[in-house]
Amino acid sequence: MIKILHLSDIHLGSGFVHGKINPKTGLNTRLEDFVATLGKCLDRALSEPVDLVLFGGDAFPDATPPPYIQQAFARQFRRLADAEIPAVLLVGNHDQHSQGAGGASLCIYRTLGVPHIIVGDRLETHRIHTHHGDIQVITLPWLTRSTLLTRPETDGLSMSEVGHLLLDRLRAAMEGEVRKLDPTIPTVLLAHLMVDAANYGAERFLAVGKGFTIPLEFLTRDAFDYVALGHVHRHQILSKDPFVVYPGSIERVDFSEEQEEKGFIRVNVDRGSAEVEFCPLPVRSFCTIEVDLTESDDPHSDLLSAIEKKAIEDAVVRVVYQVRPEQLDLIDDADLHTVLEIAHTYTIQAGLVSQMSRSRLPELGVGSAIEPLDALRAYLANREDLKLLADPILEAAKALLAQEEFYIESESGEMEVVQTQLRLL
Numbered sequence: 001m002i003k004i005l006h007l008s009d010i011h012l013g014s015g016f017v018h019g020k021i022n023p024k025t026g027l028n029t030r031l032e033d034f035v036a037t038l039g040k041c042l043d044r045a046l047s048e049p050v051d052l053v054l055f056g057g058d059a060f061p062d063a064t065p066p067p068y069i070q071q072a073f074a075r076q077f078r079r080l081a082d083a084e085i086p087a088v089l090l091v092g093n094h095d096q097h098s099q100g101a102g103g104a105s106l107c108i109y110r111t112l113g114v115p116h117i118i119v120g121d122r123l124e125t126h127r128i129h130t131h132h133g134d135i136q137v138i139t140l141p142w143l144t145r146s147t148l149l150t151r152p153e154t155d156g157l158s159m160s161e162v163g164h165l166l167l168d169r170l171r172a173a174m175e176g177e178v179r180k181l182d183p184t185i186p187t188v189l190l191a192h193l194m195v196d197a198a199n200y201g202a203e204r205f206l207a208v209g210k211g212f213t214i215p216l217e218f219l220t221r222d223a224f225d226y227v228a229l230g231h232v233h234r235h236q237i238l239s240k241d242p243f244v245v246y247p248g249s250i251e252r253v254d255f256s257e258e259q260e261e262k263g264f265i266r267v268n269v270d271r272g273s274a275e276v277e278f279c280p281l282p283v284r285s286f287c288t289i290e291v292d293l294t295e296s297d298d299p300h301s302d303l304l305s306a307i308e309k310k311a312i313e314d315a316v317v318r319v320v321y322q323v324r325p326e327q328l329d330l331i332d333d334a335d336l337h338t339v340l341e342i343a344h345t346y347t348i349q350a351g352l353v354s355q356m357s358r359s360r361l362p363e364l365g366v367g368s369a370i371e372p373l374d375a376l377r378a379y380l381a382n383r384e385d386l387k388l389l390a391d392p393i394l395e396a397a398k399a400l401l402a403q404e405e406f407y408i409e410s411e412s413g414e415m416e417v418v419q420t421q422l423r424l425l
């Protein structure tokens with residue numbers, strides 16, 4: 001039996017907006033949180049000790065992290081190398097450089113020949129020796145259209161035709177890897193991808209408009225004893241035969257992950273069987289306090305009692321409240337800041353609701369669920385000053401939501417967003 005620790009989506013260097021500068025270290029506290037949490041994962045790997053660590057991709061927010069963030073990451077994984085525990089670092093979409101063959105931030109570990117660290121930046125099978133025998137790990141990094149197709153092959157094809165072609169190629173390439181496998185030792189597929197059966201979280205917005213989804217049956221093959229995934233930030237088990245698992249991100253990247261438990265996976269794998277256990281991590285909590293005070297006689301007290309009901313100590317807090325303009329003076333801002341001081345960081349968003357726009361925008365009221373495009377339409381309809389831009393804004397929003405149009409333009413989400421903004425300008 002081989003003992004594995006599977007973690008994913010570290011995103012070291014993300015979410016600084018939710019932190020503050022630690023005066024003792026000069027570092028953003030969210031970087032310190034992320035490093036501490038990564039440290040806790042690897043503490044477990046060392047204390048067991050496990051035979052192998054699998055990282056499912058997205059080490060940093062992009063392929064060119066600042067040196068102090070690269071170093072923080074390297075210092076942690078160095079602990080595994082020192083303990084001679086092999087680790088496979090898979091390349092996620094955030095790790096790939098947007099310039100075609102620009103490489104990935106993680107490739108430096110291969111270039112330097114760091115012992116026991118394997119970089120998965122292509123579809124490839126690695127046979128790894130561990131203290132409890134050999135295991136084969138197939139790495140499948142984030143795929144883009146240019147990974148498997150050339151431009152002439154895709155000219156004139158629709159997005160869904162390109163998607164099918166890509167999947168055919170991937171199927172053939174994967175078949176080639178599977179046929180080379182040694183059937184007598186355990187096999188793990190380590191992949192950074194979007195499975196069509198997954199529930200998405202923040203990663204959908206962090207990675208606008210690229211790539212394609214993989215059908216679950218592509219992953220549930222007899223050849224695999226465990227399928228270790230990365231990319232989706234919400235932990236989920238998509239299949240139990242074999243286990244197909246997203247550990248989720250190790251820390252909350254933003255408020256969309258407020259309700260999600262964070263952790264990593266401990267796996268025991270043998271040829272033909274696997275046991276998995278989700279191990280929660282004690283991460284900093286996020287807390288949204290949303291309250292409509294427009295009908296309140298004493299908005300300040302009502303706001304305070306809404307805050308009191310929540311556990312805000314050391315949390316990343318956002319207070320969102322709605323008032324009518326004539327109520328605004330009744331909110332004591334200084335008092336509010338005093339009450340919120342025990343939070344790690346906080347933001348206060350006050351929304352002014354005039355009688356007129358309330359009647360015009362009932363669909364945007366607190367607590368009502370509404371499609372993003374309808375919300376945008378309602379918002380634009382209420383903004384005289386944006387009248388001329390309304391159509392292009394809606395068009396760009398549609399394209400972003402559809403995720404497809406911009407995929408044709410370039411491989412990089414960041415660049416695609418820029419293009420959208422340029423179009424608006």
Ligand SMILES: [Mn+2]
Pocket residue numbers: 057058092093094192203207230231232
């Ligand atoms: Mn990703």
